[in-house]
Amino acid sequence: MSTKRFSVIGKGLPKIDSWSKVTGATQYADDLFLPRMAYGKLLRSPHPHALITRLDTSRAKALPGVFAVITGHDLPRLKFGIMPVSQDEEALCVEKVRMVGDAVAAVAAVDEETAERATLLIDVEYELLPPLMSIEDSLAHPEARIHEYGDGPNVHKAVSLQFGDVEEAFRQADLVREDVFFFEGNTHLPMEEHAAVAHFGPDGKLTLWSSTQTPHYVHRLLGKILDLPQAHIRVIATPVGGGFGGKLDAFAHEIAACRLSQLAGRPVKIALTREEVFYTHRGRHPVLMWMKTGFKKDGAITGMHFRSWLDGGAYGSYGVASTFYTGALQTVTYKIPVYKFEGVRVFTNKPPCGPKRGHGTPQPRFAVECHLDKAAEQLGLDPVEMRRRHLTEPFTKTANHLTVTTTGLAECIDRVVEASGWHEKRGKLPRGKGIGIACSAYMTGAGLAIYWNDMPHSGVVVRADRSGGVSVLCGATDIGQGSDSILAYVVAEVLGIEPKDIRVHPADTDLTPVDLGSYSSRVTLMAGNAAIQAAQRLRARIFEAVAKKLEVTPGDLEARDRRVFVKDDAERGVAFAEAVVLAESMHGVLAVPGSYAPPKRAGKYKGGGVGPSPCYSFSACVVEVDVDEETGQVRPTEVWVAHDVGRALNPLLVEGQVEGSIYMGLGEVLMEEQVFRKGVHKIPSMLEYKSPTALETPEIHTILVETDDPEGPFGAKEAGQGPLLPVIPAVANAVYDAVGVRVDETPISPDKVVRGLELKRQGKPARVGPEKLPLFTFPAPRAIDSAFGLPADAIAERPFAS
Amino acid sequence: MKAQMTLTVNGEERDVFAAVHKTLLEVLREDLGLTGTKHGCELGECGACTVLVDGEPVLSCLALPVECQGREITTVEGLAQGERLHPLQQAFAELGAAQCGYCTPGMLLSARALLEATPMPTRDEVRQALAGNLCRCTGYTKILDAVELAALRLHRAGQIERSQARAGDSPGARAMVTGRA
Structure with missing residues (x-):
């Protein structure tokens, strides 16, 4: 796509914070050292499920160097949670612990060592309860309830939605297939361990610096949890050293640091250890899945029925949304005219699961894409052709009322097929080598906020001063994806200046308009659109003033190369700084807001709020693998991903997101697992929790496809999460191509491959995966008309658009 | 127990009075204000705290400053020469x-x-x-x-x-x- 008409957009520029990152100058939360600062530590439960019968902090309080010790009794007695419907957490547990790692007390002391010693002097006695460590355990023991709320004993959420008659759709099919899959839980493993510094000032106001992806939600929750006016709380998100969804809740250490600071009368820092990060979790849900699909001979889908069982862990977190997400996006890639989804999330005594890159959708995507490959084989179709023929149409609705705007999936498939040499390789590689394909779609920002409100999802103020300098103030949080840079590029493009002329001030609830946070791949689209609106409004004021001076109309003007000039007579113009002086002289202070909220397109049914998005990104992935038939080791040798990003505002950053997604997907499919033994994490260290190193990450080929989506800023869609999705099933499909073994669960570890090969030698079906499903009766489905194939609403109502 | 040590960091001699069991990572960050070196695991597993000691990569979370006396320690802050980046x-x-x-x-x-x-x-x-x-x-x-x-x-x-x-x-x-x- 041509970038001729742009001066900044589309260029592979360095990020604006690159220079501070390569010199070690970036200050992450743990790099803050305030005068008189104390150090905090949490005491955590060693038991997965227990009542607290005694909690005595007197010995800890007596230790020299200790400034404050708190328990849940020192906080308002109420529960909180990120989702309004799941208020089930306590920063410090009072009566009961529900997992190893639940915090029960916190200490602030002169240094970390003293704080740790003090935690060991806190006397806690527990009465042990039976630990419920699996979905089956929790459903089988309704008497040992982990929480008193939910859709049944130990059932957090159960949903059932039906869009058309699936049974009828199966009757019309030439082939009906059922499959069962399991996706193991895994965790974000950000390089930066969570850290927070709280300072309760003598003016009675609180400031919290934290490595959080969502300062706004933390701000809201702190008001509730600490029973303070939100107006007296300021939350600043420090640059985040990796998030991937793991820093999206309000956490015990943040809350404890605030209260400790209040009591100690000094700033308090709490930095988690790596082991604590593993227990803090909120990562990928382990999900068991069953699916049944009807196919016509040409591979067309007549209908799909999908069931998922989520092992939620000890708390709600984002789990209600996660549950819906395991059923939401199946319909976006291929034509599925009739669709039924049933899902249940069960509480267990393990660290709570939540959103991790792709939130709730990599698991079903793994299932769907492996299932399609199996069906293609049965139908005698090429897996590429079968997919390619039945893609969703642009500007139509899906069965479950999601609106697809542009789609570049056909081009994505063609590009990876060509680049990888698919047709020369599929089924033709030597034994032990294989190639697999998969496709996916992902949201560009959730259509609805976590809490119901009519306000903007993203706000930006662009301020210009008479020096010619421009500042951008926005609540968005840069977690490494480059959101600060995107704001600078967008504003620079509109104002005709250089990114270097712009200072971005992000993520400070006192100074910046709200942005909901770095999740659901929403920031480029939402903050980007708000920034464009703000910058265009500022430019209009500047043009008005310059037009008056040059005796032309504002419509005659253009801003480019740090000048404002007459389009047809480029010599006639003024420097940008002078233009700002003219505008400030005419209009007064130049600080202009922009707001963005997504179009209101949610399906009118309960649960219809999860899945809608202004637009969807699409990805196709081909993976080539080497499988060692002796050891079962799977080695991906090359990966190709083509990603429909709408428009690459900075191709360098988009490639970085795609490459990182591929890497993370390879880790999930081949080695990563968050697993427990007797309530304790089996491998809470970076050595034993296997993740790919530079040696295990293969050569990666990224292809960017542009569709110029009308919803996106300059046409852009997301890039941070979608490209992870197809990698996982593409590996599974490649393993099958290589050795004829179907591993229907992640991770595809060597032992499972070896087991599959052994079954094959014995002449049995060479499949390794879940054998049975839990006993659970889903609620009667809500019957909703399928919206499949309906045209997208011509005009969707978008608040704040003008 | 604390000890007086002299460390050569990024070409500068720095006197430190710190507990002898503090790691090089902690002394660099907390006593010398060089926060460019990062905590990632404190167990020598992730490499985030890597510094050079006499040109060799060393995990500063596993190194004791007392062992680094008289040796040349380089952190990320010492890579650039003035305003010229490496x-x-x-x-x-x-x-x-x-x-x-x-x-x-x-x-x-x-x-x-x-x-x-x-x-x-x-x-x-x-x-x-x-x-x-x-x-x-x-x-x-x-x-x-x-x-x-x-x-x-x-x-x-x-x-x-x-x-x-x-x-x-x-x-x-x-x-x-x-x-x-």
Whole structure:
């Protein structure tokens, strides 16, 4: 796509914070050292499920160097949670612990060592309860309830939605297939361990610096949890050293640091250890899945029925949304005219699961894409052709009322097929080598906020001063994806200046308009659109003033190369700084807001709020693998991903997101697992929790496809999460191509491959995966008309658009 | 128990009075204010705290400062010379090799040790040298690209220097080695 008409957009520029990152100058939360600062530590439960019968902090309080010790009794007695419907957490547990790692007390002391010693002097006695460590355990023991709320004993959420008659759709099919899959839980493993510094000032106001992806939600929750006016709380998100969804809740250490600071009368820092990060979790849900699909001979889908069982862990977190997400996006890639989804999330005594890159959708995507490959084989179709023929149409609705705007999936498939040499390789590689394909779609920002409100999802103020300098103030949080840079590029493009002329001030609830946070791949689209609106409004004021001076109309003007000039007579113009002086002289202070909220397109049914998005990104992935038939080791040798990003505002950053997604997907499919033994994490260290190193990450080929989506800023869609999705099933499909073994669960570890090969030698079906499903009766489905194939609403109502 | 120590960090002699069991990582960050070196695990597993001691990569979370006395310690803050960035830093910034940036300081120092020992490494040699530095953002691709670019630039700069020494800095010789002749 041509970038001729742009001066900044589309260029592979360095990020604006690159220079501070390569010199070690970036200050992450743990790099803050305030005068008189104390150090905090949490005491955590060693038991997965227990009542607290005694909690005595007197010995800890007596230790020299200790400034404050708190328990849940020192906080308002109420529960909180990120989702309004799941208020089930306590920063410090009072009566009961529900997992190893639940915090029960916190200490602030002169240094970390003293704080740790003090935690060991806190006397806690527990009465042990039976630990419920699996979905089956929790459903089988309704008497040992982990929480008193939910859709049944130990059932957090159960949903059932039906869009058309699936049974009828199966009757019309030439082939009906059922499959069962399991996706193991895994965790974000950000390089930066969570850290927070709280300072309760003598003016009675609180400031919290934290490595959080969502300062706004933390701000809201702190008001509730600490029973303070939100107006007296300021939350600043420090640059985040990796998030991937793991820093999206309000956490015990943040809350404890605030209260400790209040009591100690000094700033308090709490930095988690790596082991604590593993227990803090909120990562990928382990999900068991069953699916049944009807196919016509040409591979067309007549209908799909999908069931998922989520092992939620000890708390709600984002789990209600996660549950819906395991059923939401199946319909976006291929034509599925009739669709039924049933899902249940069960509480267990393990660290709570939540959103991790792709939130709730990599698991079903793994299932769907492996299932399609199996069906293609049965139908005698090429897996590429079968997919390619039945893609969703642009500007139509899906069965479950999601609106697809542009789609570049056909081009994505063609590009990876060509680049990888698919047709020369599929089924033709030597034994032990294989190639697999998969496709996916992902949201560009959730259509609805976590809490119901009519306000903007993203706000930006662009301020210009008479020096010619421009500042951008926005609540968005840069977690490494480059959101600060995107704001600078967008504003620079509109104002005709250089990114270097712009200072971005992000993520400070006192100074910046709200942005909901770095999740659901929403920031480029939402903050980007708000920034464009703000910058265009500022430019209009500047043009008005310059037009008056040059005796032309504002419509005659253009801003480019740090000048404002007459389009047809480029010599006639003024420097940008002078233009700002003219505008400030005419209009007064130049600080202009922009707001963005997504179009209101949610399906009118309960649960219809999860899945809608202004637009969807699409990805196709081909993976080539080497499988060692002796050891079962799977080695991906090359990966190709083509990603429909709408428009690459900075191709360098988009490639970085795609490459990182591929890497993370390879880790999930081949080695990563968050697993427990007797309530304790089996491998809470970076050595034993296997993740790919530079040696295990293969050569990666990224292809960017542009569709110029009308919803996106300059046409852009997301890039941070979608490209992870197809990698996982593409590996599974490649393993099958290589050795004829179907591993229907992640991770595809060597032992499972070896087991599959052994079954094959014995002449049995060479499949390794879940054998049975839990006993659970889903609620009667809500019957909703399928919206499949309906045209997208011509005009969707978008608040704040003008 | 605390002890008085003298450490040479980034070419400066620094006196430290710190508990003897504090790690080099803690002393660098807390006593010397050099927060560019990062905590990632405190167990020697992730490489985020990598510094150079006499040019060799060392995990500062496992090193004791007392053992580093009289040795040359280099942290990320010591890579640039004044305002001139090290070619590795320049390449990392230009190619987007730092996303969240948290692994970057350790990665840069491991890469620098590699280029000192092996000025023109193969891609596999780069992978090998950086295998102890975990990165969760980049998929390593742009990091490998950046190390290769820096190696190439250092190599060219070395060629120019050598040719300048031979040719007495003749502009013609410079043009020839830079391909601008």
